[in-house]
Amino acid sequence: xxxxxxxxxEDGDTEMNGNGKLDKKLQSSEILKEDDPVVNEIPxxxxxxxxxxxxxxxxxxxxxxAKNMDEHPPIAGVRYKDESSVWEIDIPLNTxxxxxxxxxxxxxxxxxxxTLKGVAVSNDMLQYAGVMKQGQLYLIPVEKVAQMRPYFRYxxxxxxxxxxxxxxxxxxxxxxxxxxVITMSVKSxxxxxxxxxxxxLLAHKVADEEEFKPLEWKDDTFESFVEEVTSEKSTVPLxxxxxxxxxxxxxx
Amino acid sequence: MSGRLPGLNQGKPSTGTSLKFKPKxxxxxxxxxxxxxxxxxxxxxKQVEKKKYTQKPQGNQKRQxxxxxxxxxxxxxxxxxxxFSGGSNKGNNGFIKTEGSQSSLVxxxxxxxxDDEAEGSDAEDSKAGKRINMGKEYTEAxxxxxxxxxxxxxxxxxxxxxxxxxxxxxxxxxxxxxxxxVRINHEKVDSLQKVxxxxxxxxxTREPTPGPVKLEPEQSDGTLNDIVNEKExxxxxxxxxxxxxxxxxxxxxxxxxxETNLLFEDHKHMYKKLNKIxxxxxxxxxxxxxxxxxxxxxxxxxxxTEEDVKPNGEAKVDEGSEQSNSKNSKExxxxxxxxxxxxxxxxxxxxxxxMSIKIGDxxxxxxxxxxxxxxQDVVTLDLEGxxxxxxxxxxxxxxxxxxx
Numbered sequence: 001x002x003x004x005x006x007x008x009x010e011d012g013d014t015e016m017n018g019n020g021k022l023d024k025k026l027q028s029s030e031i032l033k034e035d036d037p038v039v040n041e042i043p044x045x046x047x048x049x050x051x052x053x054x055x056x057x058x059x060x061x062x063x064x065x066a067k068n069m070d071e072h073p074p075i076a077g078v079r080y081k082d083e084s085s086v087w088e089i090d091i092p093l094n095t096x097x098x099x100x101x102x103x104x105x106x107x108x109x110x111x112x113x114x115t116l117k118g119v120a121v122s123n124d125m126l127q128y129a130g131v132m133k134q135g136q137l138y139l140i141p142v143e144k145v146a147q148m149r150p151y152f153r154y155x156x157x158x159x160x161x162x163x164x165x166x167x168x169x170x171x172x173x174x175x176x177x178x179x180x181v182i183t184m185s186v187k188s189x190x191x192x193x194x195x196x197x198x199x200x201l202l203a204h205k206v207a208d209e210e211e212f213k214p215l216e217w218k219d220d221t222f223e224s225f226v227e228e229v230t231s232e233k234s235t236v237p238l239x240x241x242x243x244x245x246x247x248x249x250x251x252x
Numbered sequence: 253m254s255g256r257l258p259g260l261n262q263g264k265p266s267t268g269t270s271l272k273f274k275p276k277x278x279x280x281x282x283x284x285x286x287x288x289x290x291x292x293x294x295x296x297x298k299q300v301e302k303k304k305y306t307q308k309p310q311g312n313q314k315r316q317x318x319x320x321x322x323x324x325x326x327x328x329x330x331x332x333x334x335x336f337s338g339g340s341n342k343g344n345n346g347f348i349k350t351e352g353s354q355s356s357l358v359x360x361x362x363x364x365x366x367d368d369e370a371e372g373s374d375a376e377d378s379k380a381g382k383r384i385n386m387g388k389e390y391t392e393a394x395x396x397x398x399x400x401x402x403x404x405x406x407x408x409x410x411x412x413x414x415x416x417x418x419x420x421x422x423x424x425x426x427x428x429x430x431x432x433x434v435r436i437n438h439e440k441v442d443s444l445q446k447v448x449x450x451x452x453x454x455x456x457t458r459e460p461t462p463g464p465v466k467l468e469p470e471q472s473d474g475t476l477n478d479i480v481n482e483k484e485x486x487x488x489x490x491x492x493x494x495x496x497x498x499x500x501x502x503x504x505x506x507x508x509x510x511e512t513n514l515l516f517e518d519h520k521h522m523y524k525k526l527n528k529i530x531x532x533x534x535x536x537x538x539x540x541x542x543x544x545x546x547x548x549x550x551x552x553x554x555x556x557t558e559e560d561v562k563p564n565g566e567a568k569v570d571e572g573s574e575q576s577n578s579k580n581s582k583e584x585x586x587x588x589x590x591x592x593x594x595x596x597x598x599x600x601x602x603x604x605x606x607m608s609i610k611i612g613d614x615x616x617x618x619x620x621x622x623x624x625x626x627x628q629d630v631v632t633l634d635l636e637g638x639x640x641x642x643x644x645x646x647x648x649x650x651x652x653x654x655x656x
Contacts, residue, residue, distance in 0.1 A: 040601040042526060044611070046592050051634040055538070055646060061627040063645075078640045080633065126541035129630050129646070132530040137599065139539060142630075213635070219642040222533050225632065238548040238594040240612025247546045247614045251654060 043136045046128075047234040049225065052143040053129055054120055056087065059147060072219070076113050079212035085120040086207050087146050108154040117151035119203075120144035133230050140229055518620035519607035525648045526599070534644030536630050540621065540651045546612040548592060609652055621649030 058073075065072055077090040090113040093099060104111050121144055128139035197205060242250070281289075529535040597611040599618065609618045628646035 036602040036604045036606060038600040039603050040523075042599040042601075043595055044597050044599060044609070045595050048593060049632055051632045051641075053643075054631045054633050056629040056631055057624070058627040058629070063625055063627055065627050072642075072645075075642075080635070080640070082635060125543050126545065128539040128541065130526075130537040130539050130650075131535075132526055132532075132537075135530060137526065142538070143633075213638065215633075215638050215640040217640055217642065221632075221641040222643050225641070225643055226533075234593050234595070236594045238592070238596055238612075240546055240596075240614075241549055242546040243613045244615070247544075247612075248654060248656065250544060251542065 042132075043235070045136060045138050045230075045234040047138050047140055047229045047231070049140045049229055053140055054087075055127075055129070055142050055145045056089075056118070057145065057147045058116070059149060075217045075219075078215040078217045080215055081207060081210045081212055083210050084203060084207035085144060085146075086210075086212075087116075087118050087120060087148065088151070088212060089116045089148060090114070091116065107158050109157070111154040115151045115153050116148035118146035118148040119207075120146035131226060131229065133226060136230075136235065138226075138230050138234060515619070516605040519601075519618075520605055522618070522620050522648065522650055523601055523607060529647060536644050536646050538621070538628075538646045538649040540649070542616075542652070542654055545592075545596070546614045548594070548596065548612060608655070611652075615655050617653045617655050619651050619653065621651045623649065 061073060073091050075089055076092045079088040080086070093112050093114055095101060095112055123145065127142040127145070129142050131138045131140070526537065529537060597609065599607065599609050601607055607618050609616045624646075630643045630646060632641045632643060634641065
């Protein structure tokens with residue numbers, strides 16, 4: 001390190017003599033180059049996959065599952081809402097252990113899957129998934145990231161059924177009538193100001209009104225995907241148009 | 253009575269005889285008498301208590317330790333108690349439950365999982381077997397080691413490919429057990445704060461010095477050039493200092509050194525990992541780039557190769573798309589500037605162990621992102637074919653920032 005420091009000092013001096021006033025940034029980058037030669041390089045190739053990539057995060061599944069694809073949680077069904085970008089995944093439950101079959105049959109419509117749900121979110125920065133193949137790094141843009149969290153639809157639907165039953169059970173109740181009047185008024189006002197729905201409420205509304213599109217889940221397409229992504233054209237070097245200063249000025 | 257309030261001594265009765273304590277001696281009762289008393293009062297109570305105890309598991313070992321008397325132990329939530337593992341041989345073993353269901357399958361699965369976790373790090377731990385991590389607390393160093401081990405384990409995955417169906421089932425079973433977020437015990441916070449304070453104080457002594465210099469120009473406007481020169485020199489001095497500390501704007505040189513060491517370690521780790529996932533199926537690394545990349549010239553030769561490659565497959569569709577491309581070539585370029593395909597640069601490993609990334613002509617910094625402890629899948633979404641394809645998992649994260 002100390003030797004390197006001396007070298008950079010000399011370089012700086014010679015440049016001072018040559019240019020008089022020196023550009024600090026230029027100097028620093030030059031120091032970087034000469035002080036610290038590049039030993040090894042991994043080429044970066046930007047590519048585009050045939051379809052958009054999403055990343056699904058499973059906060060309730062440990063990472064060590066990724067060690068072996070066989071141990072990856074099996075998936076019984078996938079659904080996706082395109083417009084509101086909502087994912088829903090069914091993971092079959094092990095009904096042999098820690099599972100109350102009677103209760104499931106009794107009130108939860110024989111549920112035997114765990115449903116994970118998440119909204120895919122895009123990001124301002126550029127996100128890529130990198131694949132290494134033959135010493136080269138291929139970057140495929142990641143469109144959205146979703147966090148898949150347990151969603152207890154069977155409980156919700158059960159409660160909804162209960163509520164409906166309760167409402168049917170006492171239609172003659174005067175208090176219920178009053179309630180209805182109130183809800184009516186709310187409804188009318190919301191209709192008048194429908195445009196005011198914004199943010200989360202709007203997103204909810206859009207998501208509720210959209211139908212899920214069932215998808216087929218495949219997990220053996222990695223090879224063909226990589227084949228497709230690592231085509232020759234992705235290794236063709238591109239000519240850069242920006243240099244350091246221009247790029248930095250574009251950022252701010 | 254000289255106008256003073258009466259003191260303690262003055263208030264004393266001047267009789268001269270002080271009070272003395274004379275304990276009253278009570279004759280000890282005979283044994284028969286005592287026994288009779290005890291029997292009358294305590295016999296029913298004792299019996300009740302005995303009954304209670306017999307219902308509980310025998311022995312006092314499972315009862316709360318004395319120092320936890322009158323305290324409520326919270327085992328979950330943000331205020332959860334830390335480690336008070338009873339007989340564990342190491343402090344970091346945490347609150348580990350050794351019981352569980354009686355099913356031997358469960359037991360085996362738990363053991364397999366705990367062995368997985370202990371693999372490589374501590375051979376002793378695996379002897380204990382049958383354990384779940386119920387809120388293990390890590391020190392920072394331990395955590396780092398363990399996360400590193402997580403990736404080192406990958407090498408072993410080939411060996412247990414021949415794992416029997418039964419052990420796989422038991423492992424999957426063990427995965428049903430609750431997972432807790434990893435908690436890191438930040439012991440070093442205190443010392444870090446001290447360091448920060450020190451550096452702060454040195455900053456304070458440094459900053460006020462230009463103060464008087466600032467005052468002078470207001471009094472004499474004629475020497476403006478001198479002041480500008482002076483300030484320029486100050487700036488240059490500062491810049492020089494900053495450069496010496498290699499981009500870390502810390503004042504303490506020892507701290508800067510530590511920082512660089514950490515950075516190098518991270519870079520080494522990333523480089524290792526990149527090499528590790530080379531040609532390994534189902535493994536991805538997540539990259540974060542700034543919102544804009546340097547621009548590149550869309551190259552005509554790229555298009556020609558595009559034509560060469562594509563006709564093998566669906567010729568009709570491609571022709572159509574190419575025609576539309578040629579028609580609206582300008583529009584498509586404006587509409588979709590994204591499909592940038594080609595070699596844009598490289599990740600470079602320097603001799604010192606530093607890593608940098610070069611995109612076009614721009615050199616950028618690359619740093620290691622926070623590792624996640626949970627599973628992350630990469631999925632391609634094919635809405636037309638109505639398919640979701642699981643491609644693999646994300647292993648590691650790198651963040652690329654512009655070098656300023």
